[in-house]
Amino acid sequence: MVEHASMWLIPLLPLTGFLIISLLNRRLGHGAVSVIAPGVVFASFLLSVWVLIQLLSDPNKALTATGFTWFAAGTLDVSFSLVADRLAALMMLVITGVGFLIHVYSTGYMHGDEGYNRYFAYLNLFIFFMLMLVMGSNFLLMFVGWEGVGICSYLLIGFWFKNHDYNNAANKAFIMNRIGDLAMILGIILIFVHFGSIDYQDVFPAAALQEGQPIITWIAILLFIGAIGKSAQIPLFTWLPDAMAGPTPVSALIHAATMVTAGVYMIARSNILYTLSPLALAMVAVTGVATALMAATIALRQNDIKKVLAYSTVSQLGLMFVAMGAGAYASGMFHMMTHAFFKALLFLGAGSVIHAMAGEQDIRRMGGLSKHMPVTWITFLVATLAISGIPPLSGFFSKDEILANAFATNIWFWVFAAFASVLTVFYMFRLLFLTFRGEPRMGEGVKQQLHESPRSMTIPLILLAVLSVAGGWINIPTVFGGGHAFSNFLVPVFADSQRIRVAHHVSHTMELTLMGIILALTAIMIVWAYRVYIGLGRVPVQDESTLRGLARLFNRKYFVDEIYDVLIVRPLYGFSRVLYEVVDRSLIDRIVNGTSAVVRGLAHGFRTVQTGNTGVYVFVMAAAVLLLITLKMLVL
Amino acid sequence: MNSSLMQNGLALEHYVMLSTALFAIGVMGVLFRRNAIIIFMCIELMLNAVNLLLVAFATFHGDTAGQVFVFFIMAVAAAEVAVGLAILTVLYNKLKTTDIDILSKLKW
Amino acid sequence: MTLYAFYFLSFLAVLGALMVVFSRSPVTSVIFLVMTFFTIACHYMLLNAQFLAAVHVIVYAGAIMVLFLYVIMLLNLNEAVEQQKTLLLKIAAIGTGGLFMIVLSAAMRTAETTYLDTTVAGSARSLGKVLLNEYLLPFEAVSLLLLAAMTGAIMLARPRKQKPAAKDVGALAPEPQSKVEQTESVAHEQ
Numbered sequence: 001m002v003e004h005a006s007m008w009l010i011p012l013l014p015l016t017g018f019l020i021i022s023l024l025n026r027r028l029g030h031g032a033v034s035v036i037a038p039g040v041v042f043a044s045f046l047l048s049v050w051v052l053i054q055l056l057s058d059p060n061k062a063l064t065a066t067g068f069t070w071f072a073a074g075t076l077d078v079s080f081s082l083v084a085d086r087l088a089a090l091m092m093l094v095i096t097g098v099g100f101l102i103h104v105y106s107t108g109y110m111h112g113d114e115g116y117n118r119y120f121a122y123l124n125l126f127i128f129f130m131l132m133l134v135m136g137s138n139f140l141l142m143f144v145g146w147e148g149v150g151i152c153s154y155l156l157i158g159f160w161f162k163n164h165d166y167n168n169a170a171n172k173a174f175i176m177n178r179i180g181d182l183a184m185i186l187g188i189i190l191i192f193v194h195f196g197s198i199d200y201q202d203v204f205p206a207a208a209l210q211e212g213q214p215i216i217t218w219i220a221i222l223l224f225i226g227a228i229g230k231s232a233q234i235p236l237f238t239w240l241p242d243a244m245a246g247p248t249p250v251s252a253l254i255h256a257a258t259m260v261t262a263g264v265y266m267i268a269r270s271n272i273l274y275t276l277s278p279l280a281l282a283m284v285a286v287t288g289v290a291t292a293l294m295a296a297t298i299a300l301r302q303n304d305i306k307k308v309l310a311y312s313t314v315s316q317l318g319l320m321f322v323a324m325g326a327g328a329y330a331s332g333m334f335h336m337m338t339h340a341f342f343k344a345l346l347f348l349g350a351g352s353v354i355h356a357m358a359g360e361q362d363i364r365r366m367g368g369l370s371k372h373m374p375v376t377w378i379t380f381l382v383a384t385l386a387i388s389g390i391p392p393l394s395g396f397f398s399k400d401e402i403l404a405n406a407f408a409t410n411i412w413f414w415v416f417a418a419f420a421s422v423l424t425v426f427y428m429f430r431l432l433f434l435t436f437r438g439e440p441r442m443g444e445g446v447k448q449q450l451h452e453s454p455r456s457m458t459i460p461l462i463l464l465a466v467l468s469v470a471g472g473w474i475n476i477p478t479v480f481g482g483g484h485a486f487s488n489f490l491v492p493v494f495a496d497s498q499r500i501r502v503a504h505h506v507s508h509t510m511e512l513t514l515m516g517i518i519l520a521l522t523a524i525m526i527v528w529a530y531r532v533y534i535g536l537g538r539v540p541v542q543d544e545s546t547l548r549g550l551a552r553l554f555n556r557k558y559f560v561d562e563i564y565d566v567l568i569v570r571p572l573y574g575f576s577r578v579l580y581e582v583v584d585r586s587l588i589d590r591i592v593n594g595t596s597a598v599v600r601g602l603a604h605g606f607r608t609v610q611t612g613n614t615g616v617y618v619f620v621m622a623a624a625v626l627l628l629i630t631l632k633m634l635v636l
Numbered sequence: 637m638n639s640s641l642m643q644n645g646l647a648l649e650h651y652v653m654l655s656t657a658l659f660a661i662g663v664m665g666v667l668f669r670r671n672a673i674i675i676f677m678c679i680e681l682m683l684n685a686v687n688l689l690l691v692a693f694a695t696f697h698g699d700t701a702g703q704v705f706v707f708f709i710m711a712v713a714a715a716e717v718a719v720g721l722a723i724l725t726v727l728y729n730k731l732k733t734t735d736i737d738i739l740s741k742l743k744w
Numbered sequence: 745m746t747l748y749a750f751y752f753l754s755f756l757a758v759l760g761a762l763m764v765v766f767s768r769s770p771v772t773s774v775i776f777l778v779m780t781f782f783t784i785a786c787h788y789m790l791l792n793a794q795f796l797a798a799v800h801v802i803v804y805a806g807a808i809m810v811l812f813l814y815v816i817m818l819l820n821l822n823e824a825v826e827q828q829k830t831l832l833l834k835i836a837a838i839g840t841g842g843l844f845m846i847v848l849s850a851a852m853r854t855a856e857t858t859y860l861d862t863t864v865a866g867s868a869r870s871l872g873k874v875l876l877n878e879y880l881l882p883f884e885a886v887s888l889l890l891l892a893a894m895t896g897a898i899m900l901a902r903p904r905k906q907k908p909a910a911k912d913v914g915a916l917a918p919e920p921q922s923k924v925e926q927t928e929s930v931a932h933e934q
Contacts, residue, residue, distance in 0.1 A: 612743025614736040615829070618666055618675075622840050626847055633851050645747050649853075654754050654787075656848040658761055658780075664841025665765035668834060671826050673770055673816060677777050680808065681761055684784055687800075695791040700874040703793055707875065710803050711886045715893030717808050721815045722900035728819050735827055 001201075002054075007065040007082055010047045010092065011131040013040040017124040021117055030116050037120035038103035041127055045096035052089045059492040061085075064137070076192060083137040083200065087493045090333065091134040091265055094340050098257045099127050101460040105348050106249040108456030109355060119159060119247070126152035130258050134265060138199040139188045142266065146184065146230065149259045150177045156254065157246040169242040176239040180229015187222030190215060200269070207272045208496040220273045220280030224287075227263025232314050233291045233321065238561050240314055244306040248351030251306060256313050256347050257340035264317070264336050267324045268493070275327065275497035285325025285409065289416045292318030294558065296423040300430070301547075301554035303540050304361050305350045308431050312387070313343055315420055319402055322417050327501060328405035329494045330487040334475050335398035337486075341471050342386040342395060345464035349380040352453040352461065353435060358446055363431065364539055368440035372450040375458045377436050379465040384432045386468040388425040388522055394472030400515055401477060404506045407514055414514070422521045429529035437534055479508045651692035658685035672724055672734040676717070683713050750790060757783040768826075770816045774809060781805045795868040 017040035021033055028036075055061050067080035084092065103123060110119050126149060133145025151174075158170030188198060194215050195203045207216070227233070232240040243255050254260070267274060267284065274281050295315035302308045316339050323332035354361055356373055370377035386395035399421060407414035440447055452458065476482020491498075506514070532538050541547065547555050556562075658681060665678030687706045694702025728734055760780035764773045781804045788797035816822060829837075875883060 610743050612740035614739055615667075615670070615833075619836070619840070622663055622667060622844070626840070626843055629847050629851055633847075646750055650750065650754075652852050653849060654757065656845050656852070657758055659848060660841045660845035661758070661761040661765060663844045664837050665761075667837035667840055668765055668829070669826075670829055671770065671821070673812065673819075673821060674764075674773055677764060677773060677812060680804075681764060681777065681780065684781065684804070688784055688787055691788055691791050691793050691796060695793070700871065701878075703796055703871055704875050704879050706793075706796055707799070707871070708879075708882060708886055710799065711890060714803055714808060715889055717811060718893050718897040719900070721811055722897040725815060725819070726900050734819070734821065737827070 001062050001064050001083075003066065004054075004063045005065050006047070007051065007063055007084060007135075008067070010044045010051070010096075011082070011128050011135060013044050013047075014124045014127040014131065016040060018121050018128060021121040021124065025117050025121070028117055030111075033117050033120050034107045037124050038100055038107065040124060041096055041100045041103050044127070044131070045093070045100050048089065048092040048096050051084050052093060055084070055086055055089055059086075070140075075196060076198070078138060078140050078198065080141065081137040082135040084135055085493060086490055087265075087268055087333070088134050090337065090490070092131060094337055095127065095130050095134065095258050098340050098344050098464075099123075099130075099253060101463055102249050102253045102257075102344065102348070105252075105351070105457050105460040106247075108454045109249055109351055110247060111454075115159060119156075122152055122155045122159070123250075123253070126156070126254060126259075130262075133262055137201070138197075139191060139203075140198055142269070143181075143184065143188060146226070146262060147181065149254070149262065150174055150181070150230070153177075153243070153254050153259055156250040157243045159246055159250070163245075166245040169239075169245040173239040173243050176236045177229045180226045180236055183222045183229075184226025187219050187226065190219045190222065194219070204270075204272050204496070207276060208500070210276065213276075216273055217277035217279050220270070220277045221283060223266060223270060223273075224263075224280060224284055227266055227321075228287065231260045231263030231317050231321070233263075233287050233318060234294065235560075237291065237295070237314050238557070238564065241307050241310040241557070244304070244310050248306065248347055248354060251310070252344045252347035252351070255310065256343040260313065260317055261320075261336050261340070264320045264324065264332055267321075268329050268333055271329045271494050271497045272500075274324070275501050281325050281327060283325075284321050285406075285413060288318040288321025288323075288325055289406075289413055289420070290318070291315070292322065292420040293416050293423075296420040296427065297554050298557050299427045300423060301540070301551055303364055303544075305353065305363050305366075305431065305435060306347070306361055308363075308427060309343070309346050309350060312346075312424065312428065315424060316343065316387070319399065319417060319420065322406050322413060323402040326402075326405040326409040326413065327497070328401070329497065330490045331398070331401040331405055333490060334486050335402055338386070338394035338398040338468070338471050341464055342383040342393075342468040345379060345383040345461060345468055346387070348457070348461055348464065349376050349383065352376040352457055355453055355457070356450050357442065358449065360442065360446065363434045364542060365442050366435045366440075367438045367442070368436070369450065370436040373436075373452045375452055375461060379458075379461040380432060380436065382465040383468055384428045387428055388526070389421060389518065390522065391519075392472070393469050394467070397472035397475055397477065400511075400518070401475075403514060403518065404511050407510070408506050418518060418521075421518065422525055425522045425525040426529050429526055430533055433529060433533040434539070438537060441539065477511070479511050648692060648696045651689060651696075655685045655689035655692070658682075658688070670735050670737060672727075672736050672739070673721075675736065676720055676724070680713065680717070683709060746790065750787075753783045753786050753790070756780075757787070770821050771813070774813050774816065777812075778805050778809050781809070792865070795871050 017036055020036060021028060051063055054063060062083055062085035064084075065082040067082070070078045070080045072078070103120070106119065106123065110116055113119065129145045129148030129152060131145070133142050133149060136142045136145060154170045154174040157173055158167045160166055191203060192198050195206055197203060210216070229236045240255055240260070244251055246254075274284070292315045295311045295318065299308050299311035299315065302311060316335070320332045320335050320339070323329075323335060352373065353366070353369060353376060356369070356376075357366065360366070382393070386393040389396045389399045391397075403414055403417055403421065406417045475484055475486035478484055544555055553559075662678045662682035662685060665681065666675050669675055669678070687709055690702045690706050690709075694700060694706075724734060727739065731738060757780050760776045760783065763776040764780065767773050767776060781800065785797045785800045785805075788794070788800060828834075
């Protein structure tokens, strides 16, 4: 643990950016903000690189930045300090790196919007909170970041606040997160109760020396429920598709690359707790695989370009949780990183498309865009290849590792996860073909003004495409003779877990077999999608109400929103109405008004004592004095 | 002087009785009469009863503080009389009477 | 001898007090009150408070009662017939007075009656010593009080620019509301 106070700059620079932009909002021109906001994030990125370099030398090294004691209550001592070990450094790089690219992209995408400054203020604030989440030295600071990114998510989803639907979506996101956060708080409380501290350096080494106990399982499960809310797993995932109401770069940054991965980070950070409770691990894996499959099926039948990507995100997050549940924490983190690259790229590409289509998001009205937007088309293709797991792109390595670990845990995990991955290929290529290839289906006016996006938008696309291609090469598995550098890099973080429970290993032949099966299925899917959407030129139906059976089920998202509405939302509204009418109006208001009426009545009665007649007054005075003296005498 | 008082059979209780008698008569006067001036005079009577008792205590306890207190009470009584009578005069000018039952403006 | 003096003086004091309360004419009340004051001054002398006795006579009998007399004469109250309270109220007043006496003397029955050997000299010198040493602040404060009272009295009794006319009295008369007694309305029109 090496103390480096300059580490404070990493989160504080974006915070400063936020403060400057928000306090000087009206007085700053768009140009100034376009420099400040991405600038501070880039500075944080450079500092994060420096941190990484510092950590390369020694596996167990971690940089700390001690702050002040936030509060000390009883035996609980919470300090406001940062710690950057290899896991945190990885996250910091992803956050600031991808964040920077998205900031640059946003200068083009949000150009001319009247809320430009406000947007970048929120975005900087988000980077600050996300960095606090990953750099905090104790669970409470993580939670501060957790809540903070939730707030920024709310602010950014409802960015165009004049639209009520967007505000509802923002509310939905925040409230659903809150449900998970309640469980998270309970988990943190339990951690304090059991370990006597919530600081990482107290809890984790202590846990490593313990056996698995029920309370640790409880802690792990409660924390995971928090992750369910934040990372959009079943049953708290319906906010993520609705969150697409926000600007597309926001969807890229928050709902693909960073915020939703907070849950994965949390599990990776607390890996020892999960290793000690197989039940929690099983729960994580089951939830993950179920979510992955369900979301993939829903994405098959979505017609909004962003919604497809949203469900894809949910599905990929499920796969990450499958990896965590299988005890392969490093694989989960690896997929998180590659997913950040290609999913951000997909979203930014979608943004580019929407930008060119003058706001149109329905893929049924797109088509043939590849001619007009070559850069977007190529990068989107690269991203689609990556997410489909085509070698040697990054997605191939990360997804493959997850599937191998799933197989090692339980064959059924592998079956369902593989099924979800295969479906992913299909719906992603469906999206690609319907959007960029085939005959143009848009109106003539829109067609005339189709244009490639400005450089501020295309350069980040290109950079992300490079990362999507090359990002996997740092973790080439041993089956191909690679050095598995990424996983080795993270070994110190997961060392204690590995000691207690050695991750299963698949033999190399088995791994190659599995890879082969998946690749074959992937190829079949691509060909099938090509045949349907290009060869036959089929387009999804305009009128969705005519769908029947499974298609309808998928298109209507398994009716989950409707179920929640009936089961939860309506009863709550009814309950609150009862409380308002009965309790508040009839009971409480009556009590309050009644009290004042009683006081007024009493005062009215007592007033009449003041007759003004001096003779009476004197008599009363004399009588009172007599009474007082007598009483005093008798009492004494 | 205490000893000579004692030798004469005078005890504090005598003065207590006298003082309370005067005080009670003063109270009675305040409640009995309707003329504001007479009531004022009865108040002076009450004050004097208290003065007497204070001096008696001062003598019997050997503490001069009682007499000093009487001194102050006299000063205050004088001030009070001055102001009170001035008020009564003004009141009489307005109402042409000093009957306290007519002075009843301070009511609800 | 002292005891006889005490009883005589007490008798005079109580008699004077009773006459103050029960006499019909205000001037007579004043005279009897002066008599009471003189007896009390004699009591002071019995109690060896000579200075206080002198001051008592000067202040009370010499100043305060004179003031009372002035006011009574000024307001011509001597000739006015005072309204009487109802018999019930009078009996109640007497009863209250009696009760007061009983209660007060009962309250003071436990008064400490230790006799100390030190004699309290009531001369001006000894009183002055205590007054101007320990009680200097109240002493000065009282002078302020007297100043305030003087100012107040002068302010109040100043002749106004416009005297209220006799008719105004009617406007100021109270509405009949007193449960104690109905008064005849405003009397004394000029």
